Amino acid sequence: MASGTNRNDIYRRDFDPKDYMDTYFNKTSGLFMDDHYLKFILTHLHNTFSSGDVKGDTLIDIGSGPTIYQIMSACEAFKEIIATDFSEKNHQEYKRWLHNEPGAFDWSHVGEMVCKLEGDRSRWTDKEKKIRAAVKQVLKCDVLESNPLDPVVLPKVDCLLSLLCLEAASKDCDTFYCALQNITTLLKVGGHLVLCGVLGCKAWMVADKQFPGLPITEDFLRSSLAKCGYDVKEVQVQPVAGKCNVNLCDYYGNFYLVAEKKKEVK
Template identity: 35%
Template sequence: MDSGSRKLYHKHGFDSRQFLELYFSDKPDMVFEEDFLIFPIENFVKAFRPGHIRGDVLLDLSLGSLVHHLYAPSEFFKHIIILKVRDRCILELKRWLNTRTGAFEWGHATKIHVDLEGKSIELQDKEGKVREAAQHVAKCDLNKENIMDPVILPPADCIISVALLDAISKDKDDYIRYLRKISQLLKPGGHLMLVGVLDETYFTVGKDKFHALTYDEDFARKTLVAEGFIIDICVSKKATGISPLVDHKAVLFISAHKEK
């Protein structure tokens, strides 16, 4: 399958449960634990641990129906607003948030987070904090001037985006345009946290290959600086999860704040 025939996540969608099972489960043959679970959780814990990133509103715009990146910020934000570009991902996420039968099991990721924090806290308490904070899950359209039209979002103290820009950006100009649109939702001085997958061209869900933007750490850094951000943390990790499902070379974590 050539790059021109690969599907686009925001246009075609994918099986959200299958995506989680392939890349985020605790199955023995799931080889991405270090890249897609431990690395992001570890860096979110480090970024939030000092306690200076906090506030009323956090926006999450991430790929699929991910939860594991929200454990750390749930300690510091009253309201987490989760925005998705696909209805199926909203339904999958709400199963977990509402503790419905058949929801994806995130207990293994919760344990990773709790162990990294070094706190004696029940896993249910940590998941409960995420559920308590994440009361708003809604669909958005990043191609609209107001992505929540007609609803006006409150200015965010922090925005988190995990791999979404990688999947919806057809080229680097698209990435810059979407990043700019997202950053406009931040308060002056607000924080932006990105998790990216570097030097990737595709990822697979079921029988379908999906487009992924190919970029490196240098491009991500320069783009953020050009958009008026000061980078506080930037760390990358060479890929250890080797699989024909995806051809990434590394994963990236960036925490930055918007100049006032």
């Protein structure tokens, strides 16, 4: 998100990472457990990162938030993972889990889902260790900056992973496209972008706080990726009509896509 925008101010003032994880990822009451978002995303992440087609030395997770579910499969395919987020509060919560500190969110119920996909539900303890060993840095990230990781400058990486970030950071479709262009500068030609999120979301809640969304569509995603030099390899969409709590988050579908960067676009 660009410095000084209203969205930045809202996140700084109102976003509580613990409330967010409890609202969406709580084992018994989390929305993403109930509407099958998590099962959908974890299954496709497992399929992608176990295929052997998307692998390499370094993956950057763009907009990690306070969560680690998105890298549970990626840690098997990449030697190094770099977590990034705009919010210092998210950094603190992420590092609390990374350093195994008291009060960290318990991801075991999600980890067991991933380990079951990998063939052994009981491997979660080993998986935890592997994730913590793989995450080498936790960096500030502003997706509307030309270098989203400024002032850090990194060599281009093999893979970008981003879930629920660009649509939260972007006030309109032009802003989303700008953010996509900016993160793409971090990726090698021939590298992969794994992008996941929700479709049609205008707003979403954490506890009693409302946050703005961006109601993107599959067609918009495809056209934006093409203009940024990507070849879309896979798109999966899961409708959630009749399942999601529209008072909490008003989206109508989950999406998952994998694209390969074919060229640099100025």
